[in-house]
Amino acid sequence: MANADKKTDGGGYDSGGAMWGGRFEEAVSSVVERFGESVSFDKKLYRQDLRGSRAHATMLQAQGLITEDECKAIVSGLAEVESEIEAGTFNWRADREDVHMNVESVLIDKIGEAGKKLHTARSRNDQVVTDVRMWVREAIDEVRAKLRATQVALYDLAAANEGVVVPGYTHLQRAQPLLLQHSLLAYVEQLERDRERLLDCRKRVNLCPLGACALAGTGLNIDRHATSEALGFSEPLANSVDAVSDRDFLLEYVSCLSILAMHTSRLAEEWVLWTSEEFKFMLMGDSVSTGSSIMPQKKNPDPMELTRGKTARVYGALMTLLTLCKGLPQAYNRDLQEDKEPLFDSTETTIMVLEVVAEFARNVTFNTEHINKGLGAGFLDATTLADYLVRKGMAFRSAHEVVGKCVALGESKNCELKDLSLEELQGINNIFTGDVYESLGVQNSVNQFQSYGSTGAKCVEQQMQRWGDEFKKGKGKRKQCD
Numbered sequence: 001m002a003n004a005d006k007k008t009d010g011g012g013y014d015s016g017g018a019m020w021g022g023r024f025e026e027a028v029s030s031v032v033e034r035f036g037e038s039v040s041f042d043k044k045l046y047r048q049d050l051r052g053s054r055a056h057a058t059m060l061q062a063q064g065l066i067t068e069d070e071c072k073a074i075v076s077g078l079a080e081v082e083s084e085i086e087a088g089t090f091n092w093r094a095d096r097e098d099v100h101m102n103v104e105s106v107l108i109d110k111i112g113e114a115g116k117k118l119h120t121a122r123s124r125n126d127q128v129v130t131d132v133r134m135w136v137r138e139a140i141d142e143v144r145a146k147l148r149a150t151q152v153a154l155y156d157l158a159a160a161n162e163g164v165v166v167p168g169y170t171h172l173q174r175a176q177p178l179l180l181q182h183s184l185l186a187y188v189e190q191l192e193r194d195r196e197r198l199l200d201c202r203k204r205v206n207l208c209p210l211g212a213c214a215l216a217g218t219g220l221n222i223d224r225h226a227t228s229e230a231l232g233f234s235e236p237l238a239n240s241v242d243a244v245s246d247r248d249f250l251l252e253y254v255s256c257l258s259i260l261a262m263h264t265s266r267l268a269e270e271w272v273l274w275t276s277e278e279f280k281f282m283l284m285g286d287s288v289s290t291g292s293s294i295m296p297q298k299k300n301p302d303p304m305e306l307t308r309g310k311t312a313r314v315y316g317a318l319m320t321l322l323t324l325c326k327g328l329p330q331a332y333n334r335d336l337q338e339d340k341e342p343l344f345d346s347t348e349t350t351i352m353v354l355e356v357v358a359e360f361a362r363n364v365t366f367n368t369e370h371i372n373k374g375l376g377a378g379f380l381d382a383t384t385l386a387d388y389l390v391r392k393g394m395a396f397r398s399a400h401e402v403v404g405k406c407v408a409l410g411e412s413k414n415c416e417l418k419d420l421s422l423e424e425l426q427g428i429n430n431i432f433t434g435d436v437y438e439s440l441g442v443q444n445s446v447n448q449f450q451s452y453g454s455t456g457a458k459c460v461e462q463q464m465q466r467w468g469d470e471f472k473k474g475k476g477k478r479k480q481c482d
């Protein structure tokens, strides 16, 4: 059957190749259709697609490429499409491949000839990447807002635990005492860098490919600056081949999410340990823990384990995208359709993880009685004792050796450094005087810290103040950031 004789459904495109005009004789096979369709997942881009089309039509009219009436018909047709999508009555068709062809076909069904003009000076190659950039831009704003909410939850947890001292670990061996607030604020700092990284990435996301058309631009008199501005981009991308080819902005965005996931995963790992019987630092509320189908006594920190586990999905998305892009010649290649699912999945996963970490933080308490009971173990004050000797004029290496001997004595007597008598200490080195006990014991030890950024009470108080001010300031601010 010749294309001219083919039945199309009301002016749109049928599934027998009419989408591509006169070139095709046969319909695509059902296997190929199933394999190639993306509408089942890229319909998520419908809002961005409609917005892009409206801006494009408005520009076409301003440039005299379509009439005012045609533009009006397109804009009102797109509004109808939008209402149908939102009401769930839009007929998404796999044979129309993707969100773009679905919207355009239905628009043509609705308004006829004017609809056929919308794709003037546009290709799906620039259309799709414009949509994706707009989607990522919004995603960045949402992830940044969730990051902020998680920071606030961690800060509130810190605020509720003023003065609590916990053992700090290196190599997962007891190292030095920490104020719990200091330990929790470390995560707040890390999440802040995640926010900053995303904001910086947003600059490179927020560039407009529309008007690059298939790859070479167009001979028609379009105004790319106008569409870029109308769509809230900072400027049009300068090279049409680059505009449709590259997905480096996606790689950068999902890299940011991967680093973020690494941070939440480390927090999750620490909290899994802290909720264990072995540590017993943290007590979970029932609302954020789960039980066992067989062991009645169990209370599991599943949300934290899943937070750790979901990191794999985000890293997986990054690996998918890196591998997807690495062998592609310029310009657009259909492989790029595979960017959507890892993009959507890594974003949704990240948002969920951040919500869960915040929820968990809001529903745990610290078992300070148990923590305090155990603080004497592990000679957490040994380095503070070495600093005491340095203050007395001893070289640090020698002080390290002297304190090592004190620790050995404490170990042999099964007691803490503070329980060694002055005679015993002086038996190791006669530099010790009675004031040594002001540096011994975990509480005294923690009080000695004073360097900028340390766990000393004053420094931590300043940190708490700074973050408290920052979060208060944020309350009045709008959620989105440019």
Ligand SMILES: N/C(=N\CCC[C@H](N)C(=O)O)N[C@@H](CC(=O)O)C(=O)O
Residues within 6 Å of the ligand: 038, 042, 097, 098, 122, 123, 124, 125, 128, 214, 332, 334, 336, 337, 338
């Ligand atoms: N098929 C194609 N682009 C499809 C882009 C949309 C696709 N669903 C995706 O997500 O990448 N490219 C055609 C041009 C076009 O269809 O506009 C080409 O370069 O030959």
